[in-house]
Amino acid sequence: MANIYKILDPDGNEVNRIVADEVFVQEFYPGRFEYLGEQPEPEAYPSYRSIDKVEAMGLIRAVTGMSAAEELAFRDDPNLALFWRIWREDVGNVIWRDHPLTAQILDAIEAAGYLGTAQRQAVLDNWPTA
Incomplete structure (x- = not known):
């Protein structure tokens, strides 16, 4: 499951937020991320049918x-x-x-x-x- 992470600069300031898995974040942003939580499921929108x-x-x-x-x-x-x-x-x-x-x-x-x-x-x- 994908999670939301805050990407930090060397001073600890937020520079971006991404949705990724932990392996990706640890590989590309070692020590420069903060876990924010799981990505919420997308909201389901109704699918309207045509009528006559x-x-x-x-x-x-x-x-x-x-x-x-x-x-x-x-x-x-x-x-x-x-x-x-x-x-x-x-x-x-x-x-x-x-x-x-x-x-x-x-x-x-x-x-x-x-x-x-x-x-x-x-x-x-x-x-x-x-």
Whole structure:
């Protein structure tokens, strides 16, 4: 296992920190290092999977608690006419959580008042993982 070491100059001042095993440090920095501890395990990041348009709308419905009447108003809102046209014609069937287009989709829905800031974050937080 790799450890973290402080590399010292001849006066005992820190000049660098490295991650290495003890054999390496003793060979290349004899008497000029200080053990600081084990290197922590890297933080695990979730791996988000793509979703299709049906799943995306389901996620938005689940987060907002949108009723059928509210969804109809959402789909028929004249302020979202361009959004729905882009949704139909330009958005592919596969949607990735961290793609810039996803942010634009959520921006449009939020700007029209169908998604609050907390709900927008909830869409991202509840995105399915692989």
